[in-house]
Amino acid sequence: MAYRFKTSKFKNAAPQFPKREGWLCxxxxxxxxxxxxxxxxxxxxMAFNIDAxxxxxxxxxxxxxxxxxxxxxPKLHAHTELVTDLDFSPFNDYLLATCSSDKAIKIWDIPxxxxxxxxxxxLLSLPSQERRxxxxxxxxxxxxxxxVSVGKTVKLFDVNNGSERIAMADIHGDQLxxxxxxxxxxLLATTGKDKKLRILDPRQKASAAETNGxxxxxxxxxxxxxxxxxxxxxxxSMSRERQVCVWDSRNFKSALTTSGLGNSTGVIMPxxxxxxxxxxxxxxxxxxxxxxxxxxxSPYLTQGMQSVCEYQHKGMAMVPKRALDVMSCEVxxxxxxxxxxxxxxxxxxxxxxxxxxPDDLFPDTQSDEAAMTAEEWMDGANNQVxxxxxDPAKKxxxxxxxxxxxxxxxxxAADSAQKQSPATKPSQNVSPNxxxxxxxxxxxxxxxxxxxxxxxxxxxxxxxxLPTTSKFRHMQAALMPRTTQIYDIKNVSISTFGxxxxxxxxxxxxxxxxxxxxxxxxxIDINKPGKLDxxxxxxxxxxxxxxxxxxxxxxxxVVACDDAKIxxxxxxxxxxxxxxxxxxxxxxxxxxxxxxxxxxxxxxxxLVSASFDMTVKIWDLSTGNDDDRIxxxxxxxxxxxxxxSSDGTKLATVCKDQKIRIYEPRNSETPVAEGPGPEGSxxxxxxxxxxxxxxxxxxxxxxxxxxxxxxxxxxxxxxxASKEIDTSVAILVPYYDPDTNVVIATGKGxxxxxxxxxxxxxxxxxxxxxxxxxLPHQSFSFLPKCVCTxxxxxxxxxxxxxxxxxxxxxxxxxxxxxxxxxDDLFPDTRITWESALTSQQWFAGENGQQKTMSLCPDNxxxxxxIPKAAxxxxxxxxxxxxxxxxxxxxxxxxxxxxxxxxxxxxxxPLPQEQFEGVDEDEWSD
Numbered sequence: 008m009a010y011r012f013k014t015s016k017f018k019n020a021a022p023q024f025p026k027r028e029g030w031l032c033x034x035x036x037x038x039x040x041x042x043x044x045x046x047x048x049x050x051x052x053m054a055f056n057i058d059a060x061x062x063x064x065x066x067x068x069x070x071x072x073x074x075x076x077x078x079x080x081p082k083l084h085a086h087t088e089l090v091t092d093l094d095f096s097p098f099n100d101y102l103l104a105t106c107s108s109d110k111a112i113k114i115w116d117i118p119x120x121x122x123x124x125x126x127x128x129x130l131l132s133l134p135s136q137e138r139r140x141x142x143x144x145x146x147x148x149x150x151x152x153x154x155v156s157v158g159k160t161v162k163l164f165d166v167n168n169g170s171e172r173i174a175m176a177d178i179h180g181d182q183l184x185x186x187x188x189x190x191x192x193x194l195l196a197t198t199g200k201d202k203k204l205r206i207l208d209p210r211q212k213a214s215a216a217e218t219n220g221x222x223x224x225x226x227x228x229x230x231x232x233x234x235x236x237x238x239x240x241x242x243x244s245m246s247r248e249r250q251v252c253v254w255d256s257r258n259f260k261s262a263l264t265t266s267g268l269g270n271s272t273g274v275i276m277p278x279x280x281x282x283x284x285x286x287x288x289x290x291x292x293x294x295x296x297x298x299x300x301x302x303x304x305s306p307y308l309t310q311g312m313q314s315v316c317e318y319q320h321k322g323m324a325m326v327p328k329r330a331l332d333v334m335s336c337e338v339x340x341x342x343x344x345x346x347x348x349x350x351x352x353x354x355x356x357x358x359x360x361x362x363x364x365p366d367d368l369f370p371d372t373q374s375d376e377a378a379m380t381a382e383e384w385m386d387g388a389n390n391q392v393x394x395x396x397x398d399p400a401k402k403x404x405x406x407x408x409x410x411x412x413x414x415x416x417x418x419x420a421a422d423s424a425q426k427q428s429p430a431t432k433p434s435q436n437v438s439p440n441x442x443x444x445x446x447x448x449x450x451x452x453x454x455x456x457x458x459x460x461x462x463x464x465x466x467x468x469x470x471x472x473l474p475t476t477s478k479f480r481h482m483q484a485a486l487m488p489r490t491t492q493i494y495d496i497k498n499v500s501i502s503t504f505g506x507x508x509x510x511x512x513x514x515x516x517x518x519x520x521x522x523x524x525x526x527x528x529x530x531i532d533i534n535k536p537g538k539l540d541x542x543x544x545x546x547x548x549x550x551x552x553x554x555x556x557x558x559x560x561x562x563x564x565v566v567a568c569d570d571a572k573i574x575x576x577x578x579x580x581x582x583x584x585x586x587x588x589x590x591x592x593x594x595x596x597x598x599x600x601x602x603x604x605x606x607x608x609x610x611x612x613x614l615v616s617a618s619f620d621m622t623v624k625i626w627d628l629s630t631g632n633d634d635d636r637i638x639x640x641x642x643x644x645x646x647x648x649x650x651x652s653s654d655g656t657k658l659a660t661v662c663k664d665q666k667i668r669i670y671e672p673r674n675s676e677t678p679v680a681e682g683p684g685p686e687g688s689x690x691x692x693x694x695x696x697x698x699x700x701x702x703x704x705x706x707x708x709x710x711x712x713x714x715x716x717x718x719x720x721x722x723x724x725x726x727x728a729s730k731e732i733d734t735s736v737a738i739l740v741p742y743y744d745p746d747t748n749v750v751i752a753t754g755k756g757x758x759x760x761x762x763x764x765x766x767x768x769x770x771x772x773x774x775x776x777x778x779x780x781x782l783p784h785q786s787f788s789f790l791p792k793c794v795c796t797x798x799x800x801x802x803x804x805x806x807x808x809x810x811x812x813x814x815x816x817x818x819x820x821x822x823x824x825x826x827x828x829x830d831d832l833f834p835d836t837r838i839t840w841e842s843a844l845t846s847q848q849w850f851a852g853e854n855g856q857q858k859t860m861s862l863c864p865d866n867x868x869x870x871x872x873i874p875k876a877a878x879x880x881x882x883x884x885x886x887x888x889x890x891x892x893x894x895x896x897x898x899x900x901x902x903x904x905x906x907x908x909x910x911x912x913x914x915x916p917l918p919q920e921q922f923e924g925v926d927e928d929e930w931s932d
Contacts, residue, residue: 042141043092052070063107065082090106137157152381185197271290283338295313325342331353493535515532558842570600621642683724702717746792802819
């Protein structure tokens with residue numbers, strides 16, 4: 008064995024760990040769990056999982072980037088859930104495939120030089136799968152062929168047009184854990200949870216060979232060893248010992264050799280270099296890397312050096328050969344993804360007196376030119392990729408390729424209007440707004456006309472640079488004086504249901520649920536602060552599920568009860584005491600208890616409700632009967648919340664089945680759009696923001712952290728951004744101010760209200776100072792804009808309900824010139840307390856907009872009308888007068904003055920030149 012190893016040119020290849028200056032630092036990779044390696048590299052870029060959005064984002068950077076990046080690292084907002092695997096195309100260093108737990112597969116065209124801004128629009132979205140997608144792997148020889156594993160199925164997609172070409176569903180007995188192509192792309196090796204290794208012939212849709220693999224169901228990996236007939240697999244034995252096995256694909260009954268690697272729990276990630284026969288093994292969670300070398304005959308694997316790293320491996324990737332520093336004898340390079348850094352680990356063969364290119368270490372390697380097209384491979388071709396020399400004198404620069412190329416097997420049509428890539432034709436399985444020729448940097452809500460095949464190329468839009476900080480970032484939230492508070496409230500309920508906000512107030516009344524089985528709600532006059540003696544109430548005779556004030560009638564309250572009834576109460580005018588027991592109206596359309604009720608924002612008497620019977624009903628209260636007008640279907644589990652769009656035409660819901668849906672109730676009883684929502688199943692809320700461009704959803708991550716997620720309303724599968732808040736069991740209830748785009752959110756039992764501003768472009772969320780108190784509260788209820796004192800730059804006011812009191816909170820922005828109306832903070836606001844339509848008009852299909860009003864008081868001038876002040880005079884500086892000169896400086900200054908003075912007289916005549924002579928006859932002897 009020793010003799011065999013000594014014959015290798017690479018026996019002394021050893022890693023040279025760089026100093027910290029050579030790392031990509033200050034990232035957070037989290038603890039992603041999947042069958043992927045969580046980091047991949049091309050000749051130009053590296054992409055890796057980061058701990059943002061629950062693992063749904065990737066960090067993408069140039070391969071040679073080093074230093075601290077932190078929050079400055081651009082993010083690829085790839086999916087709505089954990090990115091399980093990723094892979095770069097071997098023929099396009101900027102084409103990246105990703106897959107996720109959200110059942111989606113996406114193709115990304117990364118800008119040349121790496122991302123400079125966050126990227127959220129994919130080049131192509133492949134059809135959504137029925138289960139979580141575990142692996143993606145490009146074909147090593149044919150262009151635009153992508154293999155994916157979905158549960159027990161292997162599928163092959165043609166990336167050129169987004170179509171599924173092959174599906175092998177009845178071959179594997181359990182979930183797939185690893186896939187690997189033979190170097191020529193003729194066969195595919197797989198390993199799975201059923202403890203089997205298989206060799207597949209994808210074009211025949213059949214298994215060519217099968218054998219018993221590792222004896223444990225824990226994650227296993229497979230790696231085809233180049234173009235040889237050998238396969239390497241890693242996994243666990245029945246006794247949970249880690250194993251590395253080599254198999255002969257021609258005799259697949261038993262392993263050629265098996266090596267044990269101890270009893271650690273980390274999954275072994277294998278990497279093979281066909282040019283050098285080097286095999287590198289790294290286990291997740293380990294801090295060492297094993298180097299072994301593949302030999303033709305027994306023992307097949309010869310042990311090399313084992314290296315210890317400074318940090319544990321979260322993931323690992325091998326850098327392509329064409330990106331190596333060959334003049335330093337770098338024969339391989341790994342990228343280690345640790346908790347907070349990406350660390351390059353080059354393997355160097357030591358050489359003395361290296362004067363030229365060491366061609367004995369670097370045979371010709373695979374080029375970046377595909378050997379065949381997808382159609383040629385599907386027709387049965389098996390071609391080898393051409394090779395190129397790694398000699399720097401012969402090496403060409405890496406250039407970005409077009410993400411799609413016309414297939415040479417298809418001749419372009421004569422008509423210039425037909426000269427298109429096949430990808431520009433919409434596939435039946437691909438949404439028209441996700442065609443592969445869509446500009447990769449376009450954002451949600453952009454003009455989709457440019458993607459039409461026959462449209463003229465659109466001119467690039469001028470990019471608007473949005474601020475990275477909010478005008479409200481220094482917002483001050485404080486309790487108002489005790490003289491404005493209502494206190495000594497008794498028996499406040501602390502156990503309202505999760506779908507209920509817990510507290511609602513309008514300009515006159517506050518509705519406070521009381522404890523007990525009778526469903527009592529206290530009705531408190533908010534304009535009479537002080538100690539509360541015995542407030543009047545309404546008695547519902549059943550536990551209260553939710554309630555809401557009519558926005559256009561301050562004296563009408565609607566209550567949803569546990570007995571599947573919706574009760575409409577009319578509050579008496581003037582003074583009243585005791586308890587009301589007879590509602591004005593009862594709605595009985597639901598079959599089970601009700602989740603929540605919401606009024607329409609524009610149309611009077613239009614009410615929406617959702618029930619445990621998984622239906623959403625829309626009612627017309629003006630008819631006086633209990634017949635619902637519209638019933639919406641499509642939910643498969645508990646409905647957490649709903650929200651009307653600002654124009655009142657659409658309704659969005661968030662559901663326990665982890666879906667968000669958009670309805671157009673007057674046009675269809677089924678959702679017009681549907682997409683993945685938050686991962687957690689504890690509860691949530693949804694609200695339309697930024698003029699109905701986006702949906703903001705509050706919920707929980709899989710790690711039980713409260714978070715906000717932003718979705719494009721035009722494409723619910725597009726998660727634009729995610730903001731994690733903290734860890735708590737209380738559902739965050741958001742209040743959104745459409746005038747300022749500020750969101751203020753809090754939960755039951757919290758002592759803090761969080762705030763941020765939503766902007767229509769990256770980074771989408773701008774931090775704003777929140778509210779904090781030492782005592783917990785039950786809920787917030789925000790009042791209409793007209794109650795704000797704009798002279799104090801108060802842009803929002805809320806009532807805070809505690810166990811014993813109602814406390815007003817004011818939200819102000821500190822400004823210097825308060826004598827002027829801050830019109831940049833107070834645009835004309837909608838008159839939300841006046842309806843724009845009747846219920847009959849809305850149900851008939853009419854749309855209306857509420858009137859707007861200016862909040863500027865009559866005796867104040869707008870700040871924008873004040874001319875800008877002249878710049879202040881320059882500050883007096885005494886340095887010039889207090890400066891001291893040395894003797895040499897004084898001498899030099901004196902000589903310069905003398906020279907300048909003499910230079911001024913160069914043009915003047917000399918005195919003797921001005922004397923006149925005498926005539927000759929005047930001379931005497």
